[in-house]
Amino acid sequence: MFQYKNLFTPIKIGSVTIKNRFALAPMGPLGLADAEGGFNQRGIDYYTERAKGGTGLIITGVTFVDNEVEEHGMPNVPCSTHNPVQFVRTGREMTERIHAYNAKVFLQMSGGFGRVTIPTNLGDYPPVAPSPIQHRWLDKTCRALTVEEIKSIVKKFGDGAFHAKRAGFDGVEIHAVHEGYLIDQFAISLFNQRTDEYGGSLENRLRFAKEIVEEIKARCGKDFPVALRYSPKSFIKDLRDGALPGEEFVEKGRDLPEGIEAAKLLVAYGYDSLDVDVGSYDSWYWSHPPMYQEKGLYRPFSKIMKETVGVPIICAGRMDNPVMALEAIDNGTCDMISLGRPLLADPDYVNKLRMNQASSIRPCISCQEGCMGRIQEYSMLNCAVNPQACRERATALTPILKKKKVIIVGGGIAGCEAARVLKLRGHEPEVYEQSSQLGGNLIPGGAPDFKEDDIALAKWFTNQLKDLDIPVHLNTTVSKDMVLSSKCDTVIIATGSTPKVFSLGDNAKVYTASEVLLGSKDAGETTVVVGGGLVGCETALWLAKQGKKVTIVEALHKILAVNGPLCHANSEMLEKLIPFNHIDVITDAKVNKFENGQLKMTTSDGEKEITCDSVILSVGYQEQNSLYYDLEFEVSDLHLLGDAKKVSNIMYAIWDAYEVANHI
Template sequence: MSRYRTLFTPVKIGKLEIKNRFAMAPMGPLGLADAEGGFNQRGIDYYTERAKGGTGLIITGVSFVDNVVEEHGMPNVPCSTHNPVHFTRTSREMTERIHAYGANVFLQMSGGFGRVTIPTNLGDFPPVAPSPIQHRWLDRTCRELTAEEIKTIVEQFGKGAYNAKRAGFDGVQIHAVHEGYLIDQFAIALFNQRTDQYGGSLENRLRFAKEIVEEIKRTCGENFPVTLRYSPKSFIKDLREGALPGEEFEEKGRDLEEGVAAAKLLVDYGYDALDTDVGSYDSWWWSHPPMYQEKGLYRPYAKLMKETVAVPIICAGRMDDPEMALAAVTEGTCDLVSLGRPLLADPEYVNKLRAGKVDEIRPCISCQEGCMGRIQEYSALNCAVNPQACRERYAAYNPITKKKKVVIIGGGVAGCEAARVLAIRGHEPVLYEAAGRLGGNLLPGGAPDFKEDDLALADWFAKQMELHNVTVHLNTKATSEVIAAEKAEAVILATGSTPKRFRLGDEENVYTASEVLMKEKACGDTVVIIGGGLVGCETALWLAKEGKKVTIVETLDKVLAVNGPLCHANSEMLERLIPFHGIEVLTGAAAKSYEAGKLTVETAQGSKVLPCDSVILAVGYESNRQLYEEIQYDYADLHLLGDARNVSNIMYAIWDAFEVANNL
């Protein structure tokens, strides 16, 4: 621990001492509340597990204080004012368990979503806002809140914070003058066109936030910490239009000059710490950064806040690199490092770092499919790489009654996850992989520089095989004879998938995306990629950043049309990065032939000829079931997993493997 000792020194927020420099960032607790607005057992276990894992400050996901002015479908997230007795009872169980590990816990409290309510999460209730402005997702105009309704919400904050304090929470975080939520909509002139005391000057636009902290301090006392999730910059080009990293644009939201001025006022009003990020729902990829954003992207803004105000600064945003976290605290960029998705992926992150076991930390791959994607589509918080996240009790490792030898064919994520879980439970897995390295499609998928965490996940699985003494045979193509010789009691086939191919004519210069990503083939300087799905778009972005001239040909009317559920932050950023990097896109187009360095494409406007050095196929994958079809009737306990069962994504390969391996 000596190298990272600074990260394990205490820090104070107000008069409250936090045992180390790690906070759990607030993430939408969809699925973690009950019908009466309390925390359900999943929520209690989920937050307790992160405290047990060493995190110094747990900040819950959003909870509502009002359920009348802006109606929310229950039980989406906790509500500290809906049934105070029940909220206190369920929360008390959670806070007492968290405190047992020396951790502290804040309740994040929201004034509402306003124009950014997500219909699939909260229902199609009438959206409200500071003014009659356009909704972010719906083609509707929001209803303007009355001054009396604002006063009601402020009063509810005081009641909710009082209930939180009684329930054992050590403080609260206000959600938020950040990301364009309701209180932030009041603070930003683009959204706030009011002429009363809540509109006009910066002080008036911040009045809502000011009255909230004053009310909480009045009801809970000056020493009860009230922190604020705060974005000093919005990155809004226009309504529903966000800016990309490096893009020149006119800020229509909060610019840094106003961000600094607002921060000073907010601290003067009584906020005890600023949890800093940037972005808005109109530029969602800043607030919920996908892999296309650089690591630690909020550090410059946290540093600016640190230089502006005299309260602790919390900094999140892809801060999972321990060296980056250490430098941020040591150099005075921030006081606490906030980990969100990394603690979904591995609740033991902090304890593993303290023990010097950095290579045992399961990496977040920033796919956002298990977290934001599922929140967006199914109102459920989970994690793609950790099937136990948010269901710790219900997906606990099952005890075994009899040790079994299990042969696993395929060392991709499905095969490795199955082997890992089987070994932890006490079975004897034996894994065969035809290639010289574990990881399967993580290896080509992780080739672009912005997908480095895919390779980190492959390395993590390799380390897990070593830690749990799994017998691994690399460079070994498994056959029915090999499997039979093992005399196993169960067989798992995770033989993966192969890229689809079709003939175009000049096959010498037609490659699969995998071949190019793995540098098995050199694609030249001018490239056409057939297929505008996730693989095609990411390959195009990678090649364009390397200076190649790239064109995407897609048969559908838009790119990324068949991938999902992709979080909008990922898909919208990738869609905008394509033209930003000069990549031409032909939609509604079908490739017909490739001869003499020219690809002929049929479009609605007729044939088009595209000169190119090579053509890259990114048209999907086919399940590799050859071995399964050969032995499917030879074994009573036989399972088909991963892409071999159904071509999908990393999340479902891992989840399905966990489910099967945990019940063998």
């Protein structure tokens, strides 16, 4: 019997029947709008591809209804009221394509960002809020909205929903009484110090959300579904300061008792579904969970909401494990499973699961480099492990003119991705790897329990190459002569990188992070990690969780100063986890010598010594590209990829490999 059958039973939200229990979680559609607030071709293709992949409900991600009270640079995200004709025209094209796959689609509509507007998307526009409160990112005080401005935004929700219905959307989701966005700022007393009808009591603070659903129902009909993105708990210790999992603190945002009461009121006001998460921009790593958060972290809160209200509950939050998803449906934790980043990574997730092919689903690694990181820095949505996400048409596989034999030296992620793409296009790649397994630096990087998806990605690549019948030669070191005598048409050098090392005198107990992560060296009970970059901090955290006493020594003024995660949700959580796990940090320090169990260093406070069982070097990686330069003037079609080209991150290793392999 098919294990996951209950994930493929229908569910109703209001009057709309959805074919299965999977929804595309709303993610900021930056880069998917045109200059007039419609959906551009990338947006249409992106959402259609997830419907084609079997997802029952597509939720678009935030679109604006107002561009006057809170100004936004255009194009930013779609706006259903900016140019209604253009929105309906492009929206209709998209919804018709989505409906062809028997999927439903909701437009997520935002009342605004208020104090949490990301600066790169804010431009020179002044931030607004319910009251004159501090901005999340900027040292600015937000301007309080007038009652007239609130009323105008409410009306625009009605206008925008009406245009969405004309465009063929099956319903809308309101963004949101969640994560501390503008409507949520009205709902939370920490941010709302108003004394008029929109401040004070819980009912007054929810009035904005109440008037929105009433306006939409009045304009679009009672049977037009209106869902709500909802966070029953904020995890705010103070402004700009969030709590960690397991940390004792006093909630200054919305705590669960009020979250339960608010949920009852919101459903009574007319909301047809609650799309549940927890967190806020002040505790961003709850709302956008990195790999340091456990999988399925919203399940306890979804269960409470399911027991509180009588409308369907949608649950997101690292729910990509299908066994966990099935259990959540079967035990009444929620009614639908919302997948955001997993559907960026693999748009065919649902269809693959339906055909019992879970092992072929490309895993999300929760790095947030391609999604939230790029939204935050470059105002565009993509995916680190899937170069085609949000670029489906531009990166479609290129037909080949002539089949070529391609030798790929190196079986890390760049080499594996190149081989996969080449084979899909019809070429004949062969992979040579000097170690005993594929995956390269994913293998040591995935050693910590919180990096399990790095290992899953390495396993996925291994399975893909096997399923595609690509020859893989392990434990094989390739020489220049081997390449030249192979009679191949193309050579790809993806030989990766090795950890940088230097002598500290007595090097018998000086190890690289890779050696310790792989278990070939024992760090002992007390250790010093030299280097406070991403690898150093994650290694230190992993060791500390094992009960070891760990100190990080960093030459710069702070940890994660370079090569840290782009997304603040990742870096902020990792920075907080270091002291939370009793890891000492010494910055502005240079290590000099290690002898007789004493590590000597020079710091801004003078000379220091630390007694330790070992020293772990995590000071970067060195490109291994000598074979490329040996072949540079011998092979005409020669390419250098991955860390061998430039030590970088997983995203660029995969993206560059896809780009090159798709045009050979």
